[in-house]
Amino acid sequence: MTIQINNVLTRQKSPFVPVEENKLKIYVCGVTVYGRCHVGHLRCYLSFDAILRYFAHKGFDINYCRNFTDIDDKIIARAREIEAGKDGQWTQNAAYADYDDTQWQERFAEDEIIRKRAESSERHLAEIVSDYFIDIFTNEDFGPFDLYPATSEPRVSQHIPEVIDLIQKIIDNGFAYESGGDVYFDVAAYHAKTGAYGKLSGRDFTQLMEGARVTPGDKKRNAPDFALWKSAAPNEPTWTSPWGQGRPGWHIECSAMSDKELGTPFDIHGGGKDLIFPHHENEIAQSEAGLGHAFCNTWMHNGFVTVDGVKMSKSLGNFITIQEALKMAPPEVWRTVVLSTHYASPIDFSRTRKENEGEEAVRGTIDIAFDRLEYFYETLKRADEAVGEEAIADTAKLLDDDRGTKITDTFESMMNDDFNTARAMASIGDSMKYVNELCDMKAKAIKKLDGGRDSWRLTLQTAATELRKVLGVLNICNQSPSAALASMRDFSARQKGIDTEKVNGLMAERAAARAEKNWARSDEIRDELLTLGVELRDGVSGSDWKVIRS
RNA sequence: GGCGCCGUCGCCAAGUGGUAAGGCAGAGGUCUGCAAAACCUCCAUCACCAGUUCGAAUCUGGUCGGCGCCUCCA
Known part of the structure; x- marks a missing residue:
């Protein structure tokens, strides 16, 4: 049975065929490190975590690359804000609109740390900013979530030669041009040759050309062209290139680093749906223009986290940071929330926040997941206690009921179908119910079973073992039930005072x-x-x- | 304005041609000192209209509603 994946590039669900047998080469777009992560990022990395773990479970040798974009306008902007200081002149974008005093305090405390670090360093403040947030990403935001480890976590700032090399190839192939110190990708030339621009996002090239005008003074030939290399502006980190001092454009780092770390074509490229256009579209174009061969075979995009039906994003300021999320529920509960929905579907959190008077009282997504996880742990605990410590007699035989033995098979058939964790979780729930049913059996009934109590124990043990195996793939319920239940109760007690x-x-x-x-x-x-x-x-x-x- | 996605029980959420998974809430029951938990039973024809088909939530066209991308975004 093969894994079927919905490929955004072909808009079809098709069997996964790796480039190299038994190997998975996967790239998941990392974050631009200019601030703390929110639940949207969390959803992305938890969704792909389940996918990675499932591939590992199926015996794949995984090369997983997740980058850090550590050169970017927004990082530079943050550096400038820090430079200007608390009372300095800087434009607050919408992300700051709802900031309360505490948030401003936290913000300036953070700025202070970064400023201090910069004082004892020769490096550009923007580089200190990105270092700081890479650290936050790794240790504070995602540290508690036990993500499947990336094979490599390349940073643009450390791959400038590769970036320059790729840009040069694109120019040599006639798909990019230099203009006033910048280098732009020539979308029109590329599309004329390949007809491929827009193939991922389903955009029509002609309309893209008509849609926007090149503003006067713009160094671009056509509106859809995008920068591969940006010439240096005052007070920005820069690198030397054949086109003068400057820095890489936004999309090019993913192309250069994925080719270096994974080789091309590689198997899967993932990220949030919002990256489809222009980021991933441009990645494909520039990569294939430069490399002269296919870039990536399968494209997968996770759905958004929404609040009141509207996408959670930094620019809208409607986000829940991971730090806030950790105060709402432990990491394992968040994982349960994410796994309860298919990776491509949206997850809405409005109900957890909206508790208006008169509205029917509804339990929040988080509370339901919390209780669900407790139910899983309680069931495993019951099973453990029922099985007990003493050895099971050799004469024991499995009860004639396949509900305890087909757990892994069912799980795999769900996961093989485009990683349907929602169905996988449902099937695990069914198995939990079966375990409880067994545990509820009266001693008299157990005695009457073929093989008696030992058969009953063996059946329970088998079911619990299979359950733990599949739960392990999803990376939930890995702790001892007693310890987990105690810590969950403590969490709730603390939370509710x-x-x-x-x-x-x-x-x-x-x-x-x-x-x-x-x-x-x-x-x-x-x-x-x-x-x-x-x-x-x-x-x-x-x-x-x-x-x-x- | 252009392109695209979505609308499934009170709430959440699977399901892309073969006659509606699962969870929460609700009703009844077993168990229990009484409860709770656990388990059992019950609880939708899939926004609307028209069409294709032996057969559609699933395909086509239209209507209404929501959202996303087109600028940064997981």
């Missing part, structure tokens, strides 16, 4: 009341706990409690 000491005191008091069969007092305490936001769970081996979410 629940006094754990007080709850434990009430629990003890209730246990005493129950021992005396003082049901009235016992129920009274239950109600009291309920008002605290705590739900009781009485079991055979004593009572436990859980924080009610939402």
Whole structure:
């Protein structure tokens, strides 16, 4: 059974055929490091994480390249803002519109750190800025998420020779021109030769040419042309090139670095849907123009994270940063949220924020995922306890029910279909239900089974093992259930401001009341706990409690 | 304005020609001191209209509504 992927380039779902057998060469567009990441970035990298892990599970030897764009107008702009200082003259874009005092404080504290670092360095402030945010990306924003490690994380600033080399090839092939120190890609020339411009984004070349005019004074020949190399402006980081001092344009780094790290053509190029045009379209054009052969076979794009139906983006200022997200739920819950939706579909968070009076109370995406994850862990815990420590007799045989043995097969068939993690999660949920069903069996019924208790235990053990295997591929439920449940409860208690000491005191008091069969007092305490936001769970081996979410 | 995507149960969300996965919420039940949890049962014909087809949520055309890209964007 092969993996079917919806290829944006061909607009078809087709079997994945790697360039080299059993190898996956994949490039996922990284971030431009000028600020902290938000949930949109998180969604992207978590979506591709599941895809990467599934390829690894299928035995692929993975070469995964995820770049850092560390030379860019916005990085330079941030450097200028820092230079100007808190009270200096700089234009605030929409991203700052909703900033409150705390955010401004954090912002200026961050600026201060960067400024300090710059003082003890010979390097350009913009380079300090990008270094700083690469560090934040790696350690603070994505550190807690345990992403599948990239084979390489190239930075443009360290690949200037490769960039220059590629630009030169494009010029030599007649698809780029120098103009006043800049170098532009000649979209018209490229399209005349190949007819290929617009093949990824479905844009019509003629309309692109008509659509926009070249403004007077522009160094471009035609509107769709884009810069491969930008000549130096005052106070910018620059490098020496055959066309003078300057720096790379936006798209060229991905072309140069993917060719270097993966070789071309490579298998999969991924990123957010918003990169399709112009970024990826231009990447294809310049790469194929320079290299003279195909660039990448399969293009995959993840859907947006939206807020009230509108795309989350820095320029709109409607984003939830990853740091804020981590206060809302632990990393594993966020992963569960992302996995519950197909990678190409949007994820909307409006319901988690919109709690208007009169609106039907609906539980938020995060709370549902939180409870779902707890359900998974609770089920695994039950299974572990049911199986126990003692050895299972050799005479044990699996019960005649394939629900416990086809877990991996079902999972793979879901994942093979364009990495449908939503269906995979649903099938895991079905298996969890089956495990609970087994755990609910009465001792009498278990005895009557063919092979008795040992067969029952063997079946449970097999199902739990398979479940852990597929959950491991999705990189959730990897911890010991008890530890995970305890930390999730702590998280919720802290978040809701629940006094754990007080709850434990009430629990003890209730246990005493129950021992005396003082049901009235016992129920009274239950109600009291309920008002605290705590739900009781009485079991055979004593009572436990859980924080009610939402 | 151009190009493109989407509209599936109260909410979320799979499903791209063969007769609607799953989750949340809701109803009933088993279990329980009573509950909770767990498990069982029930709960949609797919925005609207017309067409193609033996057969459509899935294809075509139109209408209405939402969004995205076209400037930076995961």
